[in-house]
Amino acid sequence: MREGPDIARIASLVGDPARANMLNALMGGTALTASELALEAGVSLPTASSHLSKLMEGGLLTLASQGRHRYYGLAGPQVAGMIEAITGVAEAVGPKRVRPGPRDGAMRIARVCYDHLAGEQAVAMLDRLVEKDILLRDDREIRLGPSAVSHFSAIGIDVDAKPRRPVCRACLDWSVRRSHLAGTLGAAILDKILLEKWARREKDSRAVVFSPPGKQAFERVFLA
Amino acid sequence: MREGPDIARIASLVGDPARANMLNALMGGTALTASELALEAGVSLPTASSHLSKLMEGGLLTLASQGRHRYYGLAGPQVAGMIEAITGVAEAVGPKRVRPGPRDGAMRIARVCYDHLAGEQAVAMLDRLVEKDILLRDDREIRLGPSAVSHFSAIGIDVDAKPRRPVCRACLDWSVRRSHLAGTLGAAILDKILLEKWARREKDSRAVVFSPPGKQAFERVFLA
DNA sequence: AGAATGCTTCGATGAGGAACGAACTATGCG
DNA sequence: CGCATAGTTCGTTCCTCATCGAAGCATTCT
Numbered sequence: 001m002r003e004g005p006d007i008a009r010i011a012s013l014v015g016d017p018a019r020a021n022m023l024n025a026l027m028g029g030t031a032l033t034a035s036e037l038a039l040e041a042g043v044s045l046p047t048a049s050s051h052l053s054k055l056m057e058g059g060l061l062t063l064a065s066q067g068r069h070r071y072y073g074l075a076g077p078q079v080a081g082m083i084e085a086i087t088g089v090a091e092a093v094g095p096k097r098v099r100p101g102p103r104d105g106a107m108r109i110a111r112v113c114y115d116h117l118a119g120e121q122a123v124a125m126l127d128r129l130v131e132k133d134i135l136l137r138d139d140r141e142i143r144l145g146p147s148a149v150s151h152f153s154a155i156g157i158d159v160d161a162k163p164r165r166p167v168c169r170a171c172l173d174w175s176v177r178r179s180h181l182a183g184t185l186g187a188a189i190l191d192k193i194l195l196e197k198w199a200r201r202e203k204d205s206r207a208v209v210f211s212p213p214g215k216q217a218f219e220r221v222f223l224a
Numbered sequence: 225m226r227e228g229p230d231i232a233r234i235a236s237l238v239g240d241p242a243r244a245n246m247l248n249a250l251m252g253g254t255a256l257t258a259s260e261l262a263l264e265a266g267v268s269l270p271t272a273s274s275h276l277s278k279l280m281e282g283g284l285l286t287l288a289s290q291g292r293h294r295y296y297g298l299a300g301p302q303v304a305g306m307i308e309a310i311t312g313v314a315e316a317v318g319p320k321r322v323r324p325g326p327r328d329g330a331m332r333i334a335r336v337c338y339d340h341l342a343g344e345q346a347v348a349m350l351d352r353l354v355e356k357d358i359l360l361r362d363d364r365e366i367r368l369g370p371s372a373v374s375h376f377s378a379i380g381i382d383v384d385a386k387p388r389r390p391v392c393r394a395c396l397d398w399s400v401r402r403s404h405l406a407g408t409l410g411a412a413i414l415d416k417i418l419l420e421k422w423a424r425r426e427k428d429s430r431a432v433v434f435s436p437p438g439k440q441a442f443e444r445v446f447l448a
Numbered sequence: 449a450g451a452a453t454g455c456t457t458c459g460a461t462g463a464g465g466a467a468c469g470a471a472c473t474a475t476g477c478g
Numbered sequence: 479c480g481c482a483t484a485g486t487t488c489g490t491t492c493c494t495c496a497t498c499g500a501a502g503c504a505t506t507c508t
Contacts, residue, residue, distance in 0.1 A: 005314035007307070008244035015236030016496075024231065034455060047497055049456055059317030068454050068505040078313055083231070085309040089302055090229035093283030240466075258485060271467055273486055292475040292484050 013058045014086060018043045019051050023060070023074070023083055030169060031064060031073035106207040110199065116186030117193065117208065125189075125222045126181045135168065135181070142168035142181065155221055157188045193218060237282045238310060242267045243275045247284070247298070247307055254393060255288060255297035330431040334423065340410030341417065341432065349413075349446045350405045359392065359405070366392035366405065379445055381412045417442060 014020055018041040025032060025040040032040070038048035052072055055061045060079050064071045074080050110119040117125070126142075129135040133145045134152075144159060144167065152159050159167055169183035181189070193199050198214030201207070210218060238244055242265040249256060249264040256264070262272035276296055279285045284303050288295045298304050334343040341349070350366075353359045358375050360367045368383060368391065376383050383391055393407035405413070417423050422438030425431070434442060 005311055007248065007310045007314045008239055008241040010314045010317070011235045011237075011244065011310050012239030013235075015232055015239035017232040018496080020232035020235065043496085044498055045455070046457080046499080050496080053456085060313070070455070075317070078309075078316055082306075082309040082313045085306040086231050086235055087229055089284070089306045090231045090234045092302055093234070093299070242466080259483095267466090268468055269485070270469080270487080274466080277486085294485070 010058060010060070010082075013055060013060060014083070016051070017041075018047065019055060022048070022051065022055070022072075026061075026072065026074045027080060027083055031062075031071035033069050033071060037072060106209055110208040110210065112190065112201065112208055116180070116182045117190045118180050119208075121210075121218070122180035128223050129181070142183075144168065152185070152188075155192070157185070157192060159185055159188075189222075234282060234284070234306075237279060237284060238307070240275070241265075242271065243279060246272070246275065246279070246296075250285075250296065250298045251304060251307055255286075255295035257293050257295060261296060330433055334432040334434065336414065336425065336432055340404070340406045341414045342404050343432075345434075345442070346404035350403060352447050353405070361403075366403075366407075368392065376409070376412075379416070381409070381416060383409055383412075413446070 014023060021041040022037045025037060034048055034052060035045060037052065038045045041048055041051070043051070052061065055072075056063060060075050061072050062075050064073070074083075108119060110117060110121040112118070116122070126135070126137075130137045134148050136143045136145050149159055167183050167185050168181060169186070180186070193208075193214075194201070196214070196217065197211070198218050199208050199210040201209075238247060245265040246261045249261060258272055258276060259269060261276065262269045265272055265275070267275070276285065279296075280287060284299050285296050286299050288297065298307075332343055334341060334345040336342070340346070350359070350361075354361045357369045358372050360369050373383055391407050391409050392405060393410070404410070417432075417438075418425070420438070420441065421435075422442050423432050423434040425433075
C-alpha cells in the first residue's frame with residue numbers, strides 16, 4: 001500500500017474495451033469527433049459521450065471545440081507512450097495468434113475504417129495516388145494535387161462536394177502500420193466501390209471482400 | 225475498432241486498486257508472498273489470491289514456489305516499464321496534492337510497511353546503520369556487518385532467530401524514494417519500538433506516532 | 449424563424465466482478 | 479501422527495459501472 005499516484009484510476013480508464021478502442025483510434029494522432037469515436041468503439045453516441053467525459057476528467061484527452069464539432073485528441077505524447085507500453089505488454093503476453101483465420105485475413109486485405117477503406121488495398125491505393133502526384137503527402141498531411149479534381153471527376157467523384165469536413169486525411173492502418181486515405185475523398189471512394197458492387201461488406205464484420213472482376217476494376221481505376 | 229492486441233484486458237488488470245497496489249509493491253524488484261501482497265493491497269487473503277490468479281493468467285506475474293511459500297514477482301522489465309508509464313501519467317494528470325493533511329504528514333514520517341517501519345525515520349535509521357558499518361549495503365542488497373550480531377543483541381534483538389526469511393531486505397519508500405530496512409530484522413525493530421511503547425499505531429491507518437520520550441529513545445538507540 | 453445536425457444529460461436496466469467467510473489442500477514442524 | 483502455517487477454491491452478497499433510449503442543449507444551414 002505504497003500509495004503514490006493513483007495508477008489504478010488511470011489504468012481503469014484504459015481498461016474498458018470501449019475506451020481502449022477510442023484511445024487506440026486516437027493513436028493515429030488525428031483528433032476525432034464524438035460520433036467517429038462512437039463508431040470506432042462500437043457503442044452508441046450517449047455511451048461514447050459518457051466515456052469521453054471520463055477520459056477528459058481523467059486528463060487523458062484534450063478537447064478542441066470547432067463550431068458544433070468537438071474534436072477529441074490524446075492529451076500528449078506521455079499518454080501515447082503509456083498506450084504504447086500497454087500495447088507492447090498486451091502483444092507480448094497475448095500470443096493468442098492461434099491462426100489468423102479467414103476473416104482476419106480478409107480484414108487485413110480490406111476493411112471499413114469508419115467511412116473509408118483500410119487495409120493493404122487502401123494503403124496501396126494511397127501510395128499509388130501519391131506516386132502519380134494526384135495527391136500530395138507531407139508527413140502526416142495529405143492535400144490534393146493539381147490534377148486531382150479532373151482525375152476524380154472523370155470517375156464520378158466530386159472532390160469539392162462537401163467542404164465541411166477535410167477532404168483528405170491520413171489514417172494509420174493497424175495491420176500495415178502505414179497510412180491510408182480518410183476524409184471525404186476516402187469516404188467517396190468507398191462509396192463508389194460499394195455502389196459499383198466491386199466489393200461487398202462482410203456481415204457483422206468490418207471486412208470488405210472484392211469480387212474478382214471488382215478487384216480488376218478497382219485496380220484499373222486506382223492502382224493503374 | 226482497430227482491434228490489435230487486447231490492451232483493455234491488460235489495463236483492466238492494473239485498473240483495480242488492489243491489484244495496482246500489489247503491482248506497485250512488486251515494483252521494488254523483490255518477489256513477495258501472497259500474504260505480504262494481501263497486506264500491501266489491504267485485502268483479505270482469499271481476495272488477494274483471486275487477484276493474483278488473474279494477474280498470473282494475464283501474464284503480468286511470475287511465480288516461484290519454494291516449499292509452502294509462493295513468491296510472486298513481476299513478469300519482466302516490459303511489465304515494469306508499463307507500470308512506470310502509467311505511473312508517470314497518473315502523476316502528471318493528478319496534481320491532486322490539495323494539502324498533505326495531518327495524517328499524511330504522520331505517514332510520511334513513520335508508518336508500518338507490512339511488518340516493518342517505513343518513512344523518513346526508517347530511511348534515516350537505515351542510513352545511520354550503514355554509516356556505522358553495522359549493516360552493509362550494495363546497491364539493493366543489504367547484509368549484516370561484522371558488529372551486527374553483538375550490536376543488536378545488546379538491545380535485545382536476536383538477528384539469528386528466524387533463519388527462514390531473509391534477515392535484511394531493502395524496501396523502497398514511496399514518500400522518501402529511498403530504501404528502508406525490511407526482512408526479519410526490520411520486523412524485529414518494529415516489534416521492539418511498539419513493545420517498548422516508544423510509539424503507537426494510529427487507529428485505522430498505517431501511521432506510527434512516536435511519543436516525545438519514545439522518539440528520544442529511538443534516536444539514542446538507532447540514530448546515535 | 450424553422451429544421452437539421454452534433455453532442456450531452458437523464459433515468460432505468462443489467463451484468464460483471466470485487467469482497468469476504470468458510471471450508472479445503474498442501475507444506476513444514478515437533 | 480497431529481498441529482500450525484501458507485494458499486486456494488467455493489459460494490454468496492453487494493455495488494459499481496457500462497449500456498441504451500429518450501429528451502434536452504447548442505450550433506449551423508436554409
